[in-house]
Amino acid sequence: MATRPADLLLGRLMRRAVAAPPVPVEGRSAAALLRTWAPAIAIILLMLVLPSFVPSYIQSLVTKMMIFALFGVSMNILWGYGGIPTFGHAAFFGFGGYACGILIVHGGISNFFVNLVLVVVLTALLGAGLGIPAFRVYGVGASDNPIYFLLATLAFGELLVRVAISARTLTGGSTGMSGIPWPDLGIPGITVNSSYTYYFLVLAVVVVCLILVYRLVNSHYGYALRGIHDNERRMQALGYNTWLYKYTSYIIAGAFGGIAGALFAYFGGVMVPGNMGMAMTDIVFLIVILGSASIYFGPVIGAVAVVGVEYLASVYLPERWPLIMAALIVVVIMVIPQGIGVMLLDLWRKVFRGRAA
Amino acid sequence: MAALLEVEGLSVHFGGLAAVKNVTFTIGEGERLGMIGPNGAGKTTLFNLLTGQLKPSGGKVVFKGQDITHKPVYARTQLGIARSFQITSLFPNESVLTNALIALQGTRAGRYRVWGVFKRDKALYAAAQGLLESIDLWEKRQEMVSSLAYGEQRKLEMGLSLASGPELLMLDEPSCGLTPTESKDITERIRALGKKITVLMIAHDMDLVFGVAERIILLHFGEISCEGTCDEIRANQTVKDIYMGSHKASTAAG
Numbered sequence: 340m341a342t343r344p345a346d347l348l349l350g351r352l353m354r355r356a357v358a359a360p361p362v363p364v365e366g367r368s369a370a371a372l373l374r375t376w377a378p379a380i381a382i383i384l385l386m387l388v389l390p391s392f393v394p395s396y397i398q399s400l401v402t403k404m405m406i407f408a409l410f411g412v413s414m415n416i417l418w419g420y421g422g423i424p425t426f427g428h429a430a431f432f433g434f435g436g437y438a439c440g441i442l443i444v445h446g447g448i449s450n451f452f453v454n455l456v457l458v459v460v461l462t463a464l465l466g467a468g469l470g471i472p473a474f475r476v477y478g479v480g481a482s483d484n485p486i487y488f489l490l491a492t493l494a495f496g497e498l499l500v501r502v503a504i505s506a507r508t509l510t511g512g513s514t515g516m517s518g519i520p521w522p523d524l525g526i527p528g529i530t531v532n533s534s535y536t537y538y539f540l541v542l543a544v545v546v547v548c549l550i551l552v553y554r555l556v557n558s559h560y561g562y563a564l565r566g567i568h569d570n571e572r573r574m575q576a577l578g579y580n581t582w583l584y585k586y587t588s589y590i591i592a593g594a595f596g597g598i599a600g601a602l603f604a605y606f607g608g609v610m611v612p613g614n615m616g617m618a619m620t621d622i623v624f625l626i627v628i629l630g631s632a633s634i635y636f637g638p639v640i641g642a643v644a645v646v647g648v649e650y651l652a653s654v655y656l657p658e659r660w661p662l663i664m665a666a667l668i669v670v671v672i673m674v675i676p677q678g679i680g681v682m683l684l685d686l687w688r689k690v691f692r693g694r695a696a
Numbered sequence: 697m698a699a700l701l702e703v704e705g706l707s708v709h710f711g712g713l714a715a716v717k718n719v720t721f722t723i724g725e726g727e728r729l730g731m732i733g734p735n736g737a738g739k740t741t742l743f744n745l746l747t748g749q750l751k752p753s754g755g756k757v758v759f760k761g762q763d764i765t766h767k768p769v770y771a772r773t774q775l776g777i778a779r780s781f782q783i784t785s786l787f788p789n790e791s792v793l794t795n796a797l798i799a800l801q802g803t804r805a806g807r808y809r810v811w812g813v814f815k816r817d818k819a820l821y822a823a824a825q826g827l828l829e830s831i832d833l834w835e836k837r838q839e840m841v842s843s844l845a846y847g848e849q850r851k852l853e854m855g856l857s858l859a860s861g862p863e864l865l866m867l868d869e870p871s872c873g874l875t876p877t878e879s880k881d882i883t884e885r886i887r888a889l890g891k892k893i894t895v896l897m898i899a900h901d902m903d904l905v906f907g908v909a910e911r912i913i914l915l916h917f918g919e920i921s922c923e924g925t926c927d928e929i930r931a932n933q934t935v936k937d938i939y940m941g942s943h944k945a946s947t948a949a950g
Binding site: 558560566570572574576580 | 747749768769770771773774778779781785786787788789790794797798799801802803806807808809810811812813814815817856857859860
C-alpha cells in the first residue's frame with residue numbers, strides 16, 4: 340500500500356481517523372450543548388484556580404503547554420482540516436516571536452495588544468509571501484503526495500534561521516535575542532510582571548484564539564477546507580476556488596502560529612534562531628501526531644503530552660530526552676496510530692453515551 | 697436552437713501523442729448529446745478539456761458566447777457547467793448530508809464565511825433536503841458516504857453534479873459499474889431532467905446512450921469520426937467497424 344515516500348512518511352498519519360458522528364442540523368437542545376461543552380468549561384475553570392495550588396515551576400510548565408497547544412492547533416488548521424502538512428510551521432512561530440521581540444526592543448512598542456496585532460499582520464504578510472511559491476509546487480489534490488510542498492516549507496524555515504543568524508544587529512545573531520520584558524497591557528491596575536500573572540494572560544489569549552479557530556473550522560470556510568482535504572478535484576468541479584482556500588488557510592494558520600510565537604517570546608524572554616527551524620517543527624509535528632490531527636482538541640492534548648514528557652525527561656534523564664520522545668512517538672504510532680485524542684474521545688463516548696464512536 | 701457550447705478545433709498533445717485532434721462540435725440549448733467511442737478514444741480527455749482540468753494545445757471552447765478556453769475549473773462551474781466523474785468522486789469521510797451541503801455551497805454566496813456555523817445554515821439545509829430527496833437519498837442522510845452501496849454512491853455522484861444548478865451537465869459514464877436495473881434507473885433520471893438542462897454524456901452502455909441522447913458523436917483516436925441521430929449511428933458502417941472490429945478499421949487506426 341505505502342509505496343511512495345510521502346506515504347511511508349505520512350500516509351498512515353494523514354488519514355482522517357474519525358469523522359465526527361453526523362449531527363442533526365435541526366438544532367440541538369441547551370442540555371446537549373452543555374454536555375458537549377462541559378469538559379471544556381470544566382478545564383477552563385480548573386485552569387483558573389490551578390496556579391493557586393501549584394508551585395511556580397508547574398505554572399510555567401502549564402503556560403508552556405498552553406502556548407504549544409495554540410501552536411499545534413494553528414498547524415492543525417492546515418494539516419487536520421486542509422490536509423496540507425507542512426515542515427515549516429515553526430517559521431511562523433519563530434518569526435512571530437522575533438517580530439514581537441524586535442518591536443519591543445528596537446521598535447519601542449511596549450503595549451501588548453498593539454504588539455500582538457502587529458505580529459499577526461507581519462506573520463500574515465510572511466504567509467502571503469511564502470504561500471505563493473509553496474502552493475505552486477503543491478498542485479491540485481496533493482494531500483496524497485505533498486513531498487515538494489514539504490521540502491519547500493522546510494526550506495523556508497531554514498532560510499529564516501539563516502536570516503536570523505546573519506541579521507545580528509536586529510536579532511542578536513546565533514546567540515539569539517534576549518531581554519524581552521514582561522508584556523505591558525496598558526490597562527491601569529493590571530500588571531503582568533511574573534510567571535504567575537503571565538499565566539493568566541496566556542490563558543486568556545489562548546482561549547480566545549482557540550474559540551476563533553473553532554469557529555473557523557466549523558464555518559462555511561472550514562467545511563470547504565475539509566472538502567479540499569477529502570477531494571480537491573471535486574471541490575473545483577463544484578465551483579470552489581481551491582487555491583484561494585489553501586493559500587488563505589496557510590496565512591491564517593501562520594498568523595495563529597505567530598501569536599503562539601509571540602507568547603513564547605514573552606514567556607522565556609529569549610528567542611533563538613532554532614525556534615524557526617526544523618527542531619521546532621518536529622515538536623509541533625509530534626504535538627499534532629500524538630494528539631490526533633483528526634479532532635479539534637487533539638493538538639491541545641498532544642501539547643500537554645509532549646511538553647509534559649519533555650519536562651519529565653529533562654528532569655530525570657536530562658541528556659536523553661529526545662530518545663524518550665522518540666520512543667514515545669514510536670509507541671503511539673504502533674499502539675494508537677490515530678493519536679491520544681481519538682483514544683480519549685472514544686473512551687469519553689463509551690463512558691457518557693454508552694457506545695463507541 | 698441557440699448554441700450553448702461551441703467547441704472549435706480543440707486539440708491536446710501529451711508529448712508526441714495527440715489525444716484529442718481538432719475536435720469541432722456544438723451543443724444546442726436543451727439538447728442531449730451522447731459521446732461514444734472505444735477505450736482510449738479520448739472521451740474523458742475531451743471532457744477534461746471542456747471542464748478545464750486540462751489545458752488544450754490548441755482550439756477554442758465557447759460557452760454561452762463567452763470564450764472559456766483558459767478559464768479555471770471553478771470559474772466554469774460558476775458559469776453553469778457541471779460534471780460528474782467516471783470514478784466516483786465524493787467526500788467519503790463525511791455524511792451524505794454533508795456531501796450535499798458542501799456541493800450546494802460551491803456556487804452560493806457565503807462560501808468564504810469564517811464565522812457562521814456551516815451545519816446550522818438553514819437555507820443550505822433546505823436546499824440539501826431538496827437535492828437529496830430528488831435522488832432518493834434523504835433517508836440515508838446521516839450515513840457515511842463510505843458505507844453507502846455502490847449504486848447509491850453513483851446516484852450521489854450525479855446528485856452532487858446537479859447541486860450547482862448547471863445549464864450544461866457533463867456526465868462521464870454515469871452508469872459505470874451499475875447493474876442493468878440501476879442503469880435503467882439512471883437513464884430515467886437523466887431523461888427526467890427535461891429540457892432545462894443540456895446534457896453531454898459519455899457512455900459505454902448503449903442502452904443508456906440510445907435511451908437518453910438525441911444526437912451522438914463517435915470519437916475514435918481523438919477525432920470525431922461520425923456524428924448523427926441515434927438511428928443514423930445505429931446504421932452507420934464506421935460505428936459497426938469500430939465496435940465490432942474489421943480489417944479496415946484496425947488498419948485505419950494503426
